[in-house]
Amino acid sequence: RGVPQIEVTFDIDANGILNVSAQDKATGREQKITITGGSGLDKAEVEKLRQEAEIHAEEDSKRREEIELRNQADSLAYTAEKTMSEAGDKIPADVRADIDARVKEIRDALASDDASAETLKGATEALAEALQKAGSAVYGEGAEGAGVGAETATPGGEGEGGDEEDGAEEGTVEGEYREV
Numbered sequence: 760r761g762v763p764q765i766e767v768t769f770d771i772d773a774n775g776i777l778n779v780s781a782q783d784k785a786t787g788r789e790q791k792i793t794i795t796g797g798s799g800l801d802k803a804e805v806e807k808l809r810q811e812a813e814i815h816a817e818e819d820s821k822r823r824e825e826i827e828l829r830n831q832a833d834s835l836a837y838t839a840e841k842t843m844s845e846a847g848d849k850i851p852a853d854v855r856a857d858i859d860a861r862v863k864e865i866r867d868a869l870a871s872d873d874a875s876a877e878t879l880k881g882a883t884e885a886l887a888e889a890l891q892k893a894g895s896a897v898y899g900e901g902a903e904g905a906g907v908g909a910e911t912a913t914p915g916g917e918g919e920g921g922d923e924e925d926g927a928e929e930g931t932v933e934g935e936y937r938e939v
Contacts, residue, residue, distance in 0.1 A: 825876050829869060832883045836865045839890055849897045858893060861886035 764784040771777050777794040800808075839862050843855065850858075864882045868874040 828876055828879055828883070832865050832879050833869055835883055835886055835890075836862045836869075839886055842890065842893065846893065846897050850893045851896055854889065854892050854896055858886065858889045861889050 765781050766784060767779065767781045769777065769779055775796040778791070779794065780789060780791040782789040839858050843850065843858060861882065865879070865886060868879050868882055
């Protein structure tokens with residue numbers, strides 16, 4: 760999940776021929792392609808190809824959505840595994856077991872090519888809900904302590920003319936100010 764570093768070079772010669780080379784800096788692997796001008800297709804062939812593209816546009820769109828859904832599911836499963844390893848014992852056992860089951864469900868669906876988009880979407884949503892429970896369990900402990908302290912700091916009112924003794928008991932200090 761690192762970021763690949765690829766150096767791409769574009770060279771156009773006097774004849775309009777484009778030479779493109781790409782080299783992966785980490786592995787040193789290099790790919791080259793030469794693009795020449797003019798496709799050699801006449802207008803009728805170009806129009807035929809354009810019409811074919813329009814016919815298959817809906818199929819392509821559905822396929823793209825499926826691929827994006829698979830990528831989201833894989834990314835969420837990876838995030839869940841990473842969260843589980845980082846959070847450790849802060850996540851309750853029942854929530855941890857639920858997340859493990861949801862991750863396994865997604866991994867199985869990704870492994871089988873015949874898994875429907877609806878199945879994968881449902882599994883992804885279920886895992887997202889389980890991760891929210893884990894997040895509230897991890898962060899809820901710290902937030903509950905802060906919430907209780909915040910509630911006790913200002914229990915009654917914030918009125919003027921309150922007793923100074925009440926304010927002193929609760930750790931608040933009453934002060935005056937003036938605008939300059």
